[in-house]
Amino acid sequence: MFSLSKATRQRGLPLSLPRPSSTARCYVRPSSSFLRISDEVQEALYSKKPVVALETTIYTHGFPYPDNVALASHLESVVRTNGGVPATIGILDGIACVGMDSEELIQLTSSAGHEDTLKLSRRDLGFACGMRLAGKKFNGGTTIAGTMILAHLAGIKVFGTGGLGGVHRGAESSMDISADLTELGRTPVTVISSGCKSFLDIPRTLEYLETEGVGIGTFADGRQGNVDFPAFWSRDSGVKSPTTIQNELEAAAIIHAQHSLGISSGLLFANPVPESAAIPKPEMDLVIEEAIRQADAAGITGKDNTPFILNKIKELTGGKSLPANRALIESNVRRATIVARELAILDNTQADATGGNSKHYMPSFKTSQSQTPPVDAVMHQPPESVTTKPLQSYGGIIVAGSLAMDISCDYSPLAGAPSESAVVPQSHTSNPAIVTQSIGGVGYNVARAAELMGSPVTLCTVLGNDFTGRAIAAKLNSDKSSNFVLSSVQSADKNTAQYVAVNDINKDLVVSMADMSIMETFTPDDIQQLQQSAIKTQPKCLVVDGNWSTPTLHSWLRAGKAAGVLTAFEPVSTAKSTRLFPPPSSKTTSTTAPIFPNHLVNLASPNSHELAALHATATRLDLLAHPDWWRVIDALGIPSSGLRVPLALTTTSALVDEGIPQQSIQLLPFIPTILTKLGPRGVLLTKLLQAGDPRLSSPSAAPYVLARCSNGDTEVGGVYVRLFEPDEVVGPKQVVSVNGVGDTFLGALLAGMVKGRRVEDVVPIAQRAAGLSLRSKESVSLELVGLREEIEAWGVETGEDDGGWMD
Structure with a gap:
């Protein structure tokens, strides 16, 4: 049995998904x-x-x-x-x-x-x-x-060409009728041409097509009433068209109906030659009569007849027929493309409308009721007391994650130091540095960024009953902001989390140390009441970071999923990211990691290393061989040839060679929206589109929809992949601190999403927010408030202030 999980360990391979069974399907003829x-x-x-x-x-x-x-x-x-x-x-x-x-x-x-x-x-x-x-x-x-x-x-379904063959003059005795006509009677393809060649018998051609059951229409091209069927070089033929079509949308609607009804014959839409290139009908009639006379005199019949007459027409018009040929062909191909574009929108829209009523993987939420008062935070007391203030996060974000004291050590070599020590601190000795302290932790940074961007936030975390914990609690509880609430449980025997970063002279991280063990001591039972009180505030989003123990992490995610809120996962590190996929023997879940549409996580924001760790863990646990995983992958509509070429065009060849977009696509059944942070290369958005997602029929989204479901799955619609390159790359001399940059991105992103913005709309704003934190001595820059208006004004400008993020 062929193992996809083994094959995809080799980076750079195209994302081909040859399922090892006879049920694999191909949706166009191979x-x-x-x-x-x-x-x-x-x-x-x-x-x-x-x-x-x-x-x-x-x-x-x-x-x-x-x-x-x-x-x-x-x-x-x-x-x-x-x-x-x-x-x-x-x-x-x-x-x-x-x-x-x-x-x-x-x-x-x-x-x-x-x-x-x-x-x-x-x-x-x-x-x-x-x-x-x-x-x-x-x-x-x-x-x-x-x-x-x-x-x-x-x-x-759509074919653009020059002129159609037809019934030749004298066909009642010669039986010279073009195979084009009979083909139109039995092959369901729409031909857009400038009618048939005008040296043919146009009335008999139309009569023959009617007998074959071919629908015929002529584009009005701005004219009123019934129009003539065109005569190739001339806009009029003296023969009225069976029907008149006003525009490309009407043409597309006819094609869509024809295919929906299962009618096996084709359609002929005639597009008159552009007026600027047209040759008047009286002039062409004389030329054609002479060309036909010369063909008869030379005894030219059968398949040689048309090329002979065309050559004579070129001679007799002094070459005027050639520019007309070029103009009408170009016009027909352009019109055929617009018809095909309108048809694609119609087909996709109708498919979405009939695709079922399954819930989207980012569920909708109840709006808060103004008459319902906020829930008071009455926490249980697991080993010790609770420090909190009333929860006020209706319609906002709950962040369940770490709160720590961040210590940043920026290497600052002494004057006259050797050149080799001018950038990186030396090991096995003391190094001069500038040391700063600030409140941080992944959960805090995400919460603070979202709050600065205008979203109500409650941070659910744990603190030690030590000097650091009491100082942090006092500081945050003294904050008068109604948009930020700390809800914490205290531990009597564990120290408050601390994070120490050692950076080089350019503020790039050299090594870091994190003591987050306090987070690991709390079981699901210990945080149950904290969890319940938070969920009762009817948030729109729950963010959980990877610092919790595996059972507690999954407890938070299940609570969020049960409440019907958007669940987001911040992996924190390569080691902790794998907690999302517990071994089958783990007591956190009875089966393997939940798979779409029963997934626990709607959105995750790993860096490339964390993405690789997630993918490796899923592979090691054989999650990529699970039948439910195959069901989703099959439904994505990925072609048997793979997505290497479109991925390289949508992202970059370097990313495809590294296997980053391939890995993220393979993780979509577990995490339907993945934003991979790539540093100066930007952010890669990979998204599983649900059946009915408006992106599937949106022209603006079309370049990023790389595969669409074709097997009738009522829940899966396709794959959306888009690389967001940064507006600017912050230079080394501009970087003040790298702590909290990725967390700032996630907090700003979710603040925009709960305001009604789609993920792709808010990514550029979140990238700018991350850039501000790069230039700030704080883990999260206070200048984020300057971006708040961009998010809050969106609903006013577009008239959409809810629901747009729930996709």
Whole structure:
């Protein structure tokens, strides 16, 4: 049995998830020996991004090299600049390719005019691909019919092209009818073209399409009433269109309904040639009559007829048809992309609407009732007394974590010291330093940052009945701020927590020592009443840090989960981060660590080392082989080809090589929102999107939604990955203290979220808050109050002051 957990220990591997069972699913047709779908197109289809098919006979049999490669590159650019993903379709060396890179485009376009470069319709695909097995490799450009088939096999719904084939004049005796028409009758792909070539029999073409059951519409393009079906080079044909379409949204709605109803025929939407490039109908009628006369005189029939007439039209118009060709093709591809974009939004919106009513993994909360008075803090007394003041945190944040005396020792070498000792303190001897003391601890820092950012906060912690503990309690209880409440339990036989940091001359940490043993002495029973009183204040968020013992940590998280509040976990260190995943024999849980949607932690903010420790522990405990973990991973919609390329584009190649985004994605079933702190490289947000999440249909979020659920799971919607680079990197000379920087980030982030902001909206503000603490001698900079207005003004500016964070 293949073990994903073993494979992913090698950093830099793409996040491919080959499940070791026959139940693994592929949601677009996989590449085979005859059909190859490019990685970009596969990823776009899995992610439900707008994809536009492009044909290639225009390159192999329409334009000479290198004009054709320039046109191919230009049309792909048109798709990209309008928000879509191009899928150029053709045959290379006997393989049907859906999506080509630049080298493949050059290979195909440079073969234009060669004897073994074929023009491929439905009947020709088997021949061109099959002969490769006999040692004969063909290149070929696909016609509209050939392109439609391959697009449909890949799962592409929209196709932009130039002009459609049709019923030839005199077809009642010659039976010369383009395969494009019959293909439209049996393949559910929408073709957007400038009608059919005007030298064809347009009335009979429309009649034939009606017989085939093909829906036909023409874009009004600003005109009123019923409009003409276009005649390729001319905007009018003298034949009214069966229906008129006002805009791309209407077109997308028709396509969506067609596919929802399971109708197996295609649609034809005609887009008139731009007015600036159009050739008047009377002028073109004369040219076409002469071109047809010359074809008849030369006895040109069958598949050679259309190329002959097109060449004659170019000659007879003095080359005017070529600019019209280019203009209409570009216009059609642009319109096709916008239609595909609107269709993607409709498809995703409708999928969200019918995806079930399961609760989101960040639950909603009850609003506080103004007539209900705050709960008095009546704590139990485990070995000794309690120091507290009344809890007032309705609608705010509860922080259950450490409170410590922080001692910072900044190395300050004496004048004239040797150069090798100018930066880092020397070991095994006394070093000159500037020593400062301040109230700190992870829990305190998070709480203080959130309070400075405007959120009501209650800090639930433990203190020793020693001089340090009494001094801290007196200091904080004398604070008149109604937004910060200390609720603590005292220990008679343990010292208050202390943290000592030794920094080099640049204030970078060299070594630290932490005595947090007081936190480990308290059992779930010891903190039960403290916990209950805190939860009764109906907070919106509960933050728990990793300094608690494993049983007490899980007790806090279960209490928060039971109360339906947002639960956040601050790992503290690589060693303590692993407490989130207790061994199966642990008494903290009866089974393995809870997995979405029954997870205990909604959000965590590890650094890269803590993330690696979490991932290693989950791997060691075989949590990444748990059936429930596989269920969530399968539902994320990650393609079989992996996410290495999109991850590298969304983040950086260096991060992918280190395995950081891959590790965070694999931890999402346990922690649906992970913010990995990367120092000067920024913050990596990795998020499991629930089915129905508005990001799945938001154009602004589309670049970061790297995978979408396609297996019908009613709870999982996809994966959101985004790297937030810092606005500025604080230089060494500007750094005053690194203590509390990561805690400041988390506190500021949660203060924004409980105000109604989504996590991605508030990350940049939290990054700026962390930068302020870097420049401050305090663990948490008092200047955070200057950022408060950015959060508090958000609800006024947007009209959203609740619910937006609960995602």
